[in-house]
Amino acid sequence: MRGRPTFVIGCVLVAVVFVVALGSLIWLPYDPADTSGGRLVPPGGAHLLGTDKLGRDLLTQLMVGARIALTVGVGSVLLGGALGVAGGLLAGFATRWLDDLLSAALDILIAFPTLLLAMLVVAAREASLGSAVLAIGLAMSGIVARLTRVLVKRVLAQDYITAARTSGASWPRVVAEHVLPNIWPTLLVNLALQLGLAVLAEAALSYLGLGPPPPNASWGRLLQEAQATVLTAPTGAIAPGVLLVVLVVGVNLVADGFRDLADPTRRRSR
Amino acid sequence: MTPVLAVEELSVRRADGHELVRGVSFTLGPGERLGLIGESGSGKSLTALAVMGLLPAGMTAGGSVLLGGTQVVGAPGRRLDRVRGRTASVVFQEPLTALDPLMRVGRQIAGPIRRRRGLRGPALRAAVLAALSEVRLPERVARAYPHEISGGQRQRVAIAMALACEPEVLIADEPTTALDVTVQAEVLALLDGLIAGRDMALLFIGHDLAVVAGVADRVVVLKDGSVVESGRTRDIVREPRHPYTRSLVDSAWALEGELDRLAP
Amino acid sequence: MPVLAAREVGFAYRGGPAVLEEVSVAVTAGRSLALVGESGAGKTTLLRLLLGLARPTSGQVLFDGAELAPRDPAFLRAVQPVFQDPYSSLDPRQRVGRIVSEPLRSMGLLAPGSRAAKRAEAAERVAEALDSVGLPADAARRYPHEFSGGQRQRIAIARAIVCRPRVLLADEPVSALDVSTRVRVVELLGTLGASHGLTVVVVSHDLSVVAALCAETAVIEHGRVVEQGRTADVLGSPAHPYTRRLIESVPRLSRAARLR
Numbered sequence: 001m002r003g004r005p006t007f008v009i010g011c012v013l014v015a016v017v018f019v020v021a022l023g024s025l026i027w028l029p030y031d032p033a034d035t036s037g038g039r040l041v042p043p044g045g046a047h048l049l050g051t052d053k054l055g056r057d058l059l060t061q062l063m064v065g066a067r068i069a070l071t072v073g074v075g076s077v078l079l080g081g082a083l084g085v086a087g088g089l090l091a092g093f094a095t096r097w098l099d100d101l102l103s104a105a106l107d108i109l110i111a112f113p114t115l116l117l118a119m120l121v122v123a124a125r126e127a128s129l130g131s132a133v134l135a136i137g138l139a140m141s142g143i144v145a146r147l148t149r150v151l152v153k154r155v156l157a158q159d160y161i162t163a164a165r166t167s168g169a170s171w172p173r174v175v176a177e178h179v180l181p182n183i184w185p186t187l188l189v190n191l192a193l194q195l196g197l198a199v200l201a202e203a204a205l206s207y208l209g210l211g212p213p214p215p216n217a218s219w220g221r222l223l224q225e226a227q228a229t230v231l232t233a234p235t236g237a238i239a240p241g242v243l244l245v246v247l248v249v250g251v252n253l254v255a256d257g258f259r260d261l262a263d264p265t266r267r268r269s270r
Numbered sequence: 271m272t273p274v275l276a277v278e279e280l281s282v283r284r285a286d287g288h289e290l291v292r293g294v295s296f297t298l299g300p301g302e303r304l305g306l307i308g309e310s311g312s313g314k315s316l317t318a319l320a321v322m323g324l325l326p327a328g329m330t331a332g333g334s335v336l337l338g339g340t341q342v343v344g345a346p347g348r349r350l351d352r353v354r355g356r357t358a359s360v361v362f363q364e365p366l367t368a369l370d371p372l373m374r375v376g377r378q379i380a381g382p383i384r385r386r387r388g389l390r391g392p393a394l395r396a397a398v399l400a401a402l403s404e405v406r407l408p409e410r411v412a413r414a415y416p417h418e419i420s421g422g423q424r425q426r427v428a429i430a431m432a433l434a435c436e437p438e439v440l441i442a443d444e445p446t447t448a449l450d451v452t453v454q455a456e457v458l459a460l461l462d463g464l465i466a467g468r469d470m471a472l473l474f475i476g477h478d479l480a481v482v483a484g485v486a487d488r489v490v491v492l493k494d495g496s497v498v499e500s501g502r503t504r505d506i507v508r509e510p511r512h513p514y515t516r517s518l519v520d521s522a523w524a525l526e527g528e529l530d531r532l533a534p
Numbered sequence: 535m536p537v538l539a540a541r542e543v544g545f546a547y548r549g550g551p552a553v554l555e556e557v558s559v560a561v562t563a564g565r566s567l568a569l570v571g572e573s574g575a576g577k578t579t580l581l582r583l584l585l586g587l588a589r590p591t592s593g594q595v596l597f598d599g600a601e602l603a604p605r606d607p608a609f610l611r612a613v614q615p616v617f618q619d620p621y622s623s624l625d626p627r628q629r630v631g632r633i634v635s636e637p638l639r640s641m642g643l644l645a646p647g648s649r650a651a652k653r654a655e656a657a658e659r660v661a662e663a664l665d666s667v668g669l670p671a672d673a674a675r676r677y678p679h680e681f682s683g684g685q686r687q688r689i690a691i692a693r694a695i696v697c698r699p700r701v702l703l704a705d706e707p708v709s710a711l712d713v714s715t716r717v718r719v720v721e722l723l724g725t726l727g728a729s730h731g732l733t734v735v736v737v738s739h740d741l742s743v744v745a746a747l748c749a750e751t752a753v754i755e756h757g758r759v760v761e762q763g764r765t766a767d768v769l770g771s772p773a774h775p776y777t778r779r780l781i782e783s784v785p786r787l788s789r790a791a792r793l794r
Contacts, residue, residue, distance in 0.1 A: 159623035166585055167637035168610040181627045264627060264677040309712035450572035451739055455783035483790035503792045521714040526786050528745035533769040533781050
C-alpha cells in the first residue's frame, strides 16, 4: 500500500459514498418525502445542506441518491460486465464466421443510442430502477464485449497458450489459468470507467424523466430539479455534482490501484 | 582530413536521470567504415539515434556529436533537418515499419530525391527508376505497396531511399537482422558495393561479429552503454584485449566452429 | 521405428496456396534433427503438424508408428515444444514454479494424494527441471520479467522437460538471444539430449546452430524437402544448389573480408 497514495485516496472516496449509502438504510435526518422544512432553506441549522424547492431536506435526498447511484452503478456493471465478458470470450474464441457475426452484432449494439435503448426498455417495462439498470447494463455489454474480444485475441496469440495446449490443458482450463488472469486487469479499469459512466447515464436518464420515478431522488434528478434555482440556491446543484465526481474519481483510482497490484512487473519494480 | 562524424563523450539519459550511454567517443572520416558492436541493451542503437538527433521523447543526449560540422546535441529540429539526409541518412532494422504502408514504393523513393536534387516530372520518375535499378530491384516495385514486396526487397527500397539523399555518411542500424541468411548476404554485398562506389562513410550497427567484420574496418565494442574496446577489426578479432570482447569473439568462434569443421 | 514422422504431408490454409507439399521427415530416437530453410519455407508449419496443433491436408503424421492423435496423453507427454520468443512463451502473471509445473498439472502426472502432497511433488519436479537447465531452485518463486532472455528460454526448456518427454520440438530456440547466450543455450540443448535421452528437433535458419546440435538435417525450400541426410553430409557436400547457397550465405569470421 505504501507508495500508492492515489489508491488510498480512491479507497477513501469510494468508502465515503458507500458509508453514506449504507447509512441511509439505518438513519436519515428526515423522511425523504417530508416537505415541512420550508422551500429553499439555506444550508445550516436544522437542515445541514438546506432544502430544495419543494421543501425536502437536501442531505436526506443526497443520502438516498447515493444508494441509488451505487445500485445503478454496481448493478449495471455486473450485468453489462457478465454479458460483455461472456460475449467477448465467445467472439474471441470463435471461428472466423461466428466471430464476424458476433462482431457485427456488437457494432450494432454499440451504435444503438443508450437513450433509445432506455426508452425501449422503459416502454416495455416501466420507469424504474430496474429498467435503468437493464438499459444501461445492456448498452455497456457491447462495449465490454468488444474490449474483451480484442484482449482475448491478443492473449490467444501468445506462445504460452500454445504451450498450455501442448501440455494437455483443455480450453476451459486455458481460459481460467491464462486468459482471464491476463485480461482482467485491463477489463477492471474499463469496468470502473463504465461504472462512472453508468452513474452519469442514470443521472441523464433521470434528468429526462426515464429514470426511477420520484420520490426516489437520484443525483441526476436532484441536478435536474436544482437547475431552475441554481443561481439562488447553488448548493442543490453543487452537492450532487460533487458526490458524482467523488464516486467516479474514487472508483477509477481504486481500479488503477488494483491493476497495478495485480501486475507482477509493476509490483516488484518499486 | 576533417571527420564527417565526430562523437565525443556522448551520453544518453532517460528522463529519470538514469544514464543509458556514457562517455562514447569515436570519429569517422570520409569513406571510412566503422562498426558499433554490442549485445541487446549495450546502447548501440541509442548511440545511432543520438547521432541523428532522433532520440525518443524523454531521452536527452549530452557531450558532443559533430555531424558534417554541425553540432547535433541540443540542436533545434530545424537545423537537424538540414543535416539529416544531406550529411547522413539511416537504414533501420525493420524495413516494414520504416516505410509508409499506405504509400507506393516509387513515391516514397521520390520524396528524398525531389528534396535533395529538386527534380520534377519525367526527370524525377527516371531518377526513381535509376535508384531502383541501383539496388537491383525491377521497375514494377515502384508501383507496389510495401506489404506487397518481400522483406529483402523492402530493405533494398530503404537503402535506395537513404542513398537517394547522397549523404556523406550512411548509418545502418542492424539492417540485415530481420532478413534470412541468403537475403542478408545479398543485401550486405549490395551495400558494400554501393558504398565503395560512392566513397561514402559507413556507420554499421550490429550484434553479429561475423557480419560486422564483413563490412567494417574498425569497430567500437559497447557494453552496458560504455565503450570497452575499439580499434581495427582485424586486431580486435585476432587479439581481443578486454575480457568482454574476448567472450564475444570466443562465442562467435564457438558457434562457427562446428560449421567450419563440417563445411569449410 | 521413428518416434515421430511426417509421411508425404501437404498443408494449405483454407483457400490459400500449399505451404507444404509431400514432405517426409522422420525423427529417430537419439538422432536430433534440424529443419533448415528460410522464412516462409514452411518449417514452422511442419513443426505445428508434428506437434499436433494442425492437421495435414494430405499425408499422415505418425507417432510411434500410429496416426497422431493430438489429445492422446501419451503423445502430449512424449513431445513438447520450445518457442522462439522467450517473452511470449511465458505467462507474465504466473510465477516460474507454476509455469514449469503446468504440464504436470494439465496432464495429471502427479501421484494421487492430498493437495499438499501434490504441491510438494510438483515443487520437487520443478526444482529438478530448473536444476537441469542451470537455474537455481528459488527461481520458482519469481516472475518471468525478473529474468533475462536467455534465462527465460531456460525456463521454457524446463517446462518442456518437466514431464520427461522423448522429443523436444524447438522453433528457432536461440535466434532471439544474444550471441554469448546463444552458445550456452545450444550447449544446454545438446547436454539435455544426452543426459535426459531427449531427441531434439530444431527449426532454424542458423546453420551454425544446426551443425553444433543436430545429427540429421532436412533442408526445406518453398514447402518441399530439397535435401536431407546426415548433417555432416548435407553441410559437408551439399547436393542441392539451394543448400549450397544457404551455406555460402552464412556470415563467418573465418571468411570475413575485413580480417584478411
